[in-house]
Amino acid sequence: MTKINEHAWMVLCLVFLLGFLFFWHLFTASTDTLPGPIAVGKASWFFLSDPLYDNGPNDKGMAILALYSLFRLLVGFVSATVVAVFLGVLLGLNKVLFKAMNPYIQVLRAISPIAWMPLLLYTVQDSGITALLVIFMASLWPTLASTAFGVNNIKKDYLSVANILQMSPVTKLFKVILPAAGPTIVAGMKISMGSAWVALVPAEALLGSLGLGYFIWNEWNNLSLPNVMFAILVIGVVGVVIDMIFTRLADRLAFVE
């Protein structure tokens, strides 16, 4: 009985997939507007069988496009994380500063990163850098807010020990503050990464920066809906993989008091 229960979710998961494919096929076969699962499967096979081909700027393999997107994501996200953690630690250690800055953080984090795009594009006059800055804006706030929260909630005893041991500010930061707030910081980074990945697609599409978002827009202009659907699938899968990496990282940093 328990054996059956252990695998029940897998069977059900498969049933959902088959059910979805079946109704999708039924729906598209009867309306003849959207591509059905078979068309998308063919498109998928085409892209997956040769993911690394390169036939010029508008015709590249899916893996190359994904790498363009991931590289852009990485640069924007890493630079935002460095800034966010640094500022977050400062705010977390200083309650007055934290209270003074908190209203601005709350307003800024409520703004969709895409909303900044016209302003950024006008200012830097470069679509590639603008795309990076959009990712930067998307990644900044969740990490900043949770770093400040995590540092602010570090158990006082840990800081007392650091003070009694007369640690230098740098040692204190790396040996006590960051490890103590580590799990909270990574939780924020995970949200940041999710928000950056979500912002990436429209940013690439609107700015014409090579990548998955650009591909989707390009294929929409070509009216190749099977290709659009396959790209949607790739975006979802890559997003899940990124999320899993952060879950792993969070597990490694976690500690029980």
Place this chain on the structure above:
Amino acid sequence: MGMLEVQKVTKNFLAQDTQQEFCVFKNVSLEVREGEYLSVLGHSGCGKSTLLNIIAGIDSQSDGYVFLDEREVSGPGLDRMVVFQNFALMPWMTVFGNIRLAVKAAHPEWERKKVAECVQRYIDMVGLSGAENKRPVTLSGGMRQRVGIARAFAVNPRMLLLDEPFAQIDALTRGVIQEELVRMWQETGITIFMVTHDVDEAIYLSDRILLMSPGPEAKIMDEIVIDIPRPRTRETIIEHPGYYDIRNRIIRFLSRKKKDELTKKAA
């Protein structure tokens, strides 16, 4: 003049709810002599831990002075290591890592190997050999406090400040660790200042006990010299003719203060 001098130290703080100034203790003066084991005994909430934190430099007094070796104490330092009631070990580090953190802080110029040897020596000293790579969360309260004690001794401070160090350890283990602490105290000749609310523990460990009245405006009310010769053991100390006189004197002090409080509340 004692090694540590506390002169007319007063601690006030602002109560969060009523916004009224609240005096924890007032004009507390005491001295700790070189090599001595001094305990401050009092009810919970009398401010004895606050006094210890002020001596440690991690809390600040409202008035008065603390001197160590005739220099004023104005902040925390490696010369006054604290052993915390709740151990205050870094949970993301192993036993070894926790002690290494202290050794490296005290001796930044030491090379890796020398640091490791020093850490190992103190781990062996508290009987934690074999548990080097364990995280604090996997250890019992007694084992965790052994790490706390090893960390405090490892930086070779001028004095140890013990903040109810055995309160969260089960009774059987407590006795063993107390014996070990006395042995380490005698071997190193270090000076110890301890706060506690445990009468038997204070008598067993201390050279002198200061009795602190309950707050607000707590004061040091009495001093008791424990002249029971060492080495003491938990079995023989209770057979010493002076033991129950001392114990009764302390118990009377503690219960009288408690009764005063109760009658005050009733009225």
